[in-house]
Amino acid sequence: MNIENLIADANPVPLASVADGDSLHAQRTLAQIMAHERGELVDRHLGPSGASHSARPGRRAPRKLIRIVVGVTVPAAAAALVITLLAPGGHEGRKTVAGRHAATSARPRTLAAALDSLSLVADRQPVEPGPGRGQFEYTESSALNWIDTYNTPATSYNVSYTERRQAWIGSDGSGRIVEVYSNPQLGSAKDRAGWIAAGRPSLAVPPSDDTFRPGQLSTGPPSLNKLPDDPAKLAALLSARKIEGGPKGPAEDFVQIGDMLRETYVRPSLRAAIFIVAKSIPGVRLLGTVTDQDGRSGIGLAYVHAWPALREIGKSVLIFDPKTSKLIAEETFVTYTRTGKTVLNSWTDYLKSGVVDSTTSTNPGSSAGAA
Secondary structure: OOHHHHHHHHOOOOHHHOOOOOOHHHHHHHHHHHHHHOOOOOOOOOOOOOOOHHHOOOOOOOOOOOOOOOOOOOOOOOOOOEEEOOEOOEOOOOOOOOOOOOOOOOOOOOHHHHHHHHHHHHHOOOOOOOOOOOOEEEEEEEEEEEEEEOOOOOOOEEEEEEEEEEEEEEOOOOEEEEEEEEEEEEOOHHHHHHHHHOOOOOOOOOOEEEEEOOOOOOOOOOOHHHOOOOHHHHHHHHHOOOOOOOOOOHHHHHHHHHHHHOOOOOOHHHHHHHHHHHOOOOOOEEEEEEEOOOOOEEEEEEEEEEEHHHOEEEEEEEEEOOOOOOEEEEEEEEEEOOOOEEEEEEEEEEEEEEEEOOOOOOOHHHOOOOO
16 A cells, blocks of 8 residues: 555545535535634533433434324333444444444544535535425335333333335325334343233234325424525524424434434535534534444444433434435434443334335336436
8 A cells, every 4th residue: 555545544534525615515614613703603501301302212313204103112121132232432343233244444533524524425416306296205214113012011012123114205295104014023021021911912013005195294394495504593493493392402403413314305505504513513423434234334423312310321323325415324222331231222224215206106216306
């Protein structure tokens, strides 16, 4: 290896990805710096109640989807099936589980450099229209989810499922949701005892295929694409909970970053601004290059939540494709401080997304307005 390659490998952000001084990205970054100097960026501190309720240990950040579906919860006491030990820094060092590859080592990189790079990549994406009249935003995902069955304290149990989900959501709120649940697994010995006490009912969940009239479906915060591209203004709206409701504090800020970027069309300039805003959230950690459950590599960001009373530490993870800046996966870990074990409690891999022309099409590339 020659010296040029060594220098290139050590550089956290390739020079080819650095924007010109008069580019939109450079102007946005300058505006953020100037806003910070003027004190326009809102300082955020963790509220007295601690982390966000929606970021509860074992809970995936909720998808903003109004629909009828089997209730999926992840109680704090439920033991997950995949046991891992987290090395310092996150996924690095994750053991290979169920035939999946362990995460690759991260290149030396700072959080700011990673988010700047994602912002720049987002800015360079072509501006494509969202779903028009008669079109739908299609998302296909795979996930580990839980169903909590409560009959009585003695006959209650939790079951994990692999969920395959397809969603078609139109700009008018109409659409279709198809869900298939497989591989049911009781979470713990206590769950098995509760299931036996309940009479060993079938754990199978029938597939669902539901259609929705206009106004019945929604994803992401309302009026998402009416939000400003200016990071300072966007950060102020986020902190003031003008984008979505919810408790104050950086934990909820991180949850809402995920809410704005999953299962919905976001114009490139707004996506770029969202990454700049994420830099100002206290406590966000860079995991480096990580691997999702489908074997895809991406840039991992995390936020850690501590619940001393429960003796648990939760870790919410967002994984982004470095080539497109899109959210490709989410994961939730819980560390039980009594035992030191870390559990992968839930995950979602976003496998395909884009605009299609009908609620039966699964090929975004074939649509005239595909994203």
